[in-house]
Amino acid sequence: MGYLLWFGIVVLAFAWMHYFTELSARQKGTISAVVTLLIAGAIAYNVRSDREREHITAIELKYRSGQTLVCGGVEVNATTFDYSVGTQSFIGLKGTPHYQRIFNARECE
Known part of the structure; x- marks a missing residue:
């Protein structure tokens, strides 16, 4: 649901940029590419x-x-x-032989 809200906001921003600014097609394309990359990232x-959170939860449940x-x-x-x-x-x-050894849960299988 959250992604759809942001998608709607982006569409509105692009519509505003298209109809109410005097940017060139190249500038609009550059802005669109940058915003698309940010959202994809x-x-x-x-x-x-x-x-990662699911993996850590599974590891913790196995340990417990x-x-x-x-x-x-x-x-x-x-x-x-x-x-x-x-x-x-x-x-x-x-x-124990492993006294003070520390392992991050992300490293475990």
């Missing part, structure tokens, strides 16, 4: 962010359900690592 960023994860070639589970929600990372527990 924003959409790509949002899609990437959504996929007691499954073993692999992060940087190391097996991560609740007996050897703690999960920090704020930094979305796994931190090695004291008394």
